[in-house]
Amino acid sequence: MKTEIHLKHELLRLEQDRAGNEPRGVLLSELVPVMMKYIGSTDAELRDHLIYGSLCRWTEQDRISADMMREIAAAALDDQHLFYKIGECGTDSVFTRTFSALIIPVALYKHGRHPFLTEAEIRGMKEKLIRYVALEKDLRGYVEGKGWAHAAAHAADGLESLARLEAMNRQDLHDMLAAIGDCICTCSYLYINDEDERLVNAAVSIWKRHLIDDDMLLNWVRSIADTPLNGSMHENETLRANTKHFLRSLYFEMLKEQDTRKCTPFILEQLNLRNRY
Template identity: 45%
Template sequence: MSLKESLLAIRANSFLAPPHAFELTLEMIAHIGSPDPQLRDELIYSTFSHWIEEGVLSPEQLQELLAIALDDQHLFYRIGENGTDSVFTRSFSVLLLPLILILHRNHPFLAKEAIYYVKDKLFSYIRQETDLRGYVEEKGWAHATAHAADALDDLAQCSELDKTDLKQILGVIRETIAGAKSVYAHEEDERLVTAVLSVWNRDELSLDDIDGWVRSFANRLDNSYSIEAYTVRINVKNFLRSLYYRIHDQEKYKRIAATLLPLSAQRA
């Protein structure tokens, strides 16, 4: 029976794990970058989601799975390529991180050093990923930036991280928005805003810290007419507008909303 046939049968049985679940898990991660969207997204990722949430895998097995997801054949597989199928391996490897981090927050099993290892690898991946496609015709979602944003969101909620780490997450998000070489067209800004709010809601940063970070986007609202400047301006404005919309009615962030409004309303 092929992997796809096995997973179709498992899905039909409410994702009930077979006795050889971990062996199948290793086969699943070996094919996590399949260009077949049903196998990759509906079957492999969905099965991972159910089994990790339901505790099918032991802490030791999850640690092994995490190490594989972060290695050069998965998160960094052919990193730097653009427009090829390799992005699916990278973007779906990064999408495993939220599943594992959520379980860890609810039932801790990772050492603090492991959380910092995830942080370092995730930051490195985000800074090296150049394939920013969202939906790919016939092959489904690549969505590397959105998936990385989901990982940042759950990483930010890990109590092991301190104020310095949270500031670094905001720095990576700023780089992701202000340094992209193409316009984000598939709501990547919304997913990144969710990660921002997870950082802020840790209540480790002062309003001065947050306000200063928001104001740091002002110098990326360049009104020149180069393609590069226009791309950055569009991404920054969309991101700031999304952020403003999410916080404008929260008393806690009234000052921040007042800073965001004129920035997000700037015209070319």
């Protein structure tokens, strides 16, 4: 088994030679499991650019087969990846969880081009991602010296990818909206790295499926705006800021869409109610 240092050197070498159907004699079936082992490396270049970036590139180039992608996704969603040391906060285990979450959009990108996942597999992804959102406590964005953790943003990307699929029915979309609301209505961490915009992208993708009626969406917006401020001063200010930023981002994003005349005034009204001044 390659060490982390050996893997980095190998991926750096492969990045310099992108020609051919298989990267210069390397068997991806042997390399990818090692990449998944170190997907939570604290080396930001290895984790973000070389492991995640290479998986994205090889997927776009159709170098990863459907069977291999199925194995990658199954590994990413297991207890040693997406749920690795779940509940910890402020530790390095967060990188394994959050970059495993990013495998969902990669797998669904391949599925969108060449369908290979069953409806049961897609629904399993949705259920595990929603469970992850409920259990994740470490919401840090950029970690100095170690790079992006970004749990909320990565989960949002997965939800956005899932929302576009026909396999997701009205109840699935409703479950995803609830998860987005729970994610944004936190008083434990102030989102400062555009998490609100990534979550809004997921919410708008859900709305675009036209399976969630306007009244349901408005009730969901109201539930976010009405989240009680009953903690400490610091907790209340964190919660107020997170919900305000989200509603503001949602308002401006919905303005870009057609036929939102019922939604946008209500979102603005709820945002104004959340303002102190």
